[in-house]
Amino acid sequence: MTTSERPMIELVELTKTFPGQRKPAVDKLSMSIERGEIVVFVGPSGCGKTTSMELINRLIEPSSGHIIIDGEDVTNGDPDELRRRIGYVIQETGLLPHRTIAQNIGTVPKLLGWDKARISARVDELLGMVGMDPQVYRDRYPKELSGGQRQRVGVARAMAADPPVMLMDEPFGAIDPITRDRLQNEFLRLQAEIQKTIIFVTHDIDEAIKMGDRIAVLREQSHIAQFDTPEKILSEPADDYVADFIGAGASLKRLNLSRIRDVEMTTDTPTGLLSEETAALRQRLLESDWTAMLLLDEQRRPRRWVTIGDLRREGRSLDTVGLPAHAVVEGHSTLADALNELIESNGGVAVVVDAKGAYQGIVDLETIMVAVRAMREEHSAFYLAQKQQPEDAAR
Numbered sequence: 522m523t524t525s526e527r528p529m530i531e532l533v534e535l536t537k538t539f540p541g542q543r544k545p546a547v548d549k550l551s552m553s554i555e556r557g558e559i560v561v562f563v564g565p566s567g568c569g570k571t572t573s574m575e576l577i578n579r580l581i582e583p584s585s586g587h588i589i590i591d592g593e594d595v596t597n598g599d600p601d602e603l604r605r606r607i608g609y610v611i612q613e614t615g616l617l618p619h620r621t622i623a624q625n626i627g628t629v630p631k632l633l634g635w636d637k638a639r640i641s642a643r644v645d646e647l648l649g650m651v652g653m654d655p656q657v658y659r660d661r662y663p664k665e666l667s668g669g670q671r672q673r674v675g676v677a678r679a680m681a682a683d684p685p686v687m688l689m690d691e692p693f694g695a696i697d698p699i700t701r702d703r704l705q706n707e708f709l710r711l712q713a714e715i716q717k718t719i720i721f722v723t724h725d726i727d728e729a730i731k732m733g734d735r736i737a738v739l740r741e742q743s744h745i746a747q748f749d750t751p752e753k754i755l756s757e758p759a760d761d762y763v764a765d766f767i768g769a770g771a772s773l774k775r776l777n778l779s780r781i782r783d784v785e786m787t788t789d790t791p792t793g794l795l796s797e798e799t800a801a802l803r804q805r806l807l808e809s810d811w812t813a814m815l816l817l818d819e820q821r822r823p824r825r826w827v828t829i830g831d832l833r834r835e836g837r838s839l840d841t842v843g844l845p846a847h848a849v850v851e852g853h854s855t856l857a858d859a860l861n862e863l864i865e866s867n868g869g870v871a872v873v874v875d876a877k878g879a880y881q882g883i884v885d886l887e888t889i890m891v892a893v894r895a896m897r898e899e900h901s902a903f904y905l906a907q908k909q910q911p912e913d914a915a916r
């Protein structure tokens with residue numbers, strides 16, 4: 522087996538019985554996780570998600586079973602050495618309050634004996650990666666950051682020594698829904714670059730669908746109810762337990778599966794620059810089939826939606842007429858994010874921007890309907906193919 526084919530994490534009948542308890546909290550958990558995938562553990566409170574995770578980096582020592590990382594059995598080696606190869610992010614971040622952000626992020630590199638210049642360069646690089654300006658934040662203390670920023674620092678710290686594996690235990694759990702969405706999207710964008718092997722714990726099925734390449738739905742004692750892609754779990758829940766866990770609205774949840782970059786957005790919306798002459802803008806809008814035009818700034822970032830009426834208002838700066846173009850999403854956002862934005866938006870559309878905030882196109886309800894229809898058809902085809910298989914085999 523070549524290195525790239527070998528699973529990154531293998532759990533073999535991993536079991537933990539806490540002292541004084543009869544039933545194991547985790548009972549013979551076996552699974553295999555590929556290199557570069559995000560596997561989400563989802564399940565009700567107390568089913569054993571956190572214990573399973575902490576068995577993998579041996580914060581909790583297993584009672585029996587094996588942990589194999591990249592082909593190597595690490596069940597009995599030095600746990601500190603193991604933990605340096607596995608980044609760990611938890612809900613409360615676990616940042617040390619009396620250490621600066623730079624010191625917090627540099628903890629593991631320091632333990633590994635890196636020199637000061639190398640640690641400092643790595644800290645700045647990581648802060649940049651999680652979208653925080655190193656100049657502004659490296660010397661601050663955790664209490665001087667917002668919850669979302671602390672969570673970003675937690676992620677940066679876990680990545681400090683570039684571990685191949687990351688464990689993330691409800692990393693965005695204690696964050697308001699808007700910041701949470703943003704952090705999820707940022708993290709997925711980052712993951713596309715860093716390609717870590719990640720186990721991600723949540724009790725929120727929507728988060729699981731959005732973040733997971735595969736989802737393990739767990740019942741008590743970390744027994745696996747179903748381990749499959751989000752698509753399969755939504756369309757073919759293994760049993761009533763999984764179906765109940767998904768709950769109502771599987772179609773709406775499926776919107777979490779498609780990303781804006783995978784659908785055909787509208788790009789013929791008339792646009793103009795805030796700096797252009799009003800007459801030229803008016804002319805362009807009149808020549809289009811649209812009733813409103815999107816005005817962009819010099820960096821092509823969306824600023825205002827304006828109508829012909831707005832463009833007739835002489836003497837007012839274009840930056841104050843019309844309505845602000847608030848509903849902005851990125852290619853990485855899901856259709857659920859886009860739907861949410863456009864429901865709350867002024868004109869019933871979500872404006873799509875690239876990573877630098879520059880305008881790309883728009884998504885409206887029609888775009889979402891077309892994508893949903895396509896997904897449904899794909900499903901029917903999939904079901905049909907499955908149904909036909911046994912007959913084909915009998916022939």
Ligand SMILES: Nc1ncnc2c1ncn2[C@@H]1O[C@H](COP(=O)(O)OP(=O)(O)OP(=O)(O)O)[C@@H](O)[C@H]1O
Nearest residue numbers: 539540546564565566567568569570571572573724
């Ligand atoms: N240190 C411990 N000693 C004894 N029992 C424990 C210990 N830690 C966890 N347990 C028990 O093991 C079971 C699994 O707990 P665990 O924290 O792994 O669940 P979880 O799925 O992560 O729950 P939650 O979503 O509420 O965090 C629970 O019944 C819990 O009470």
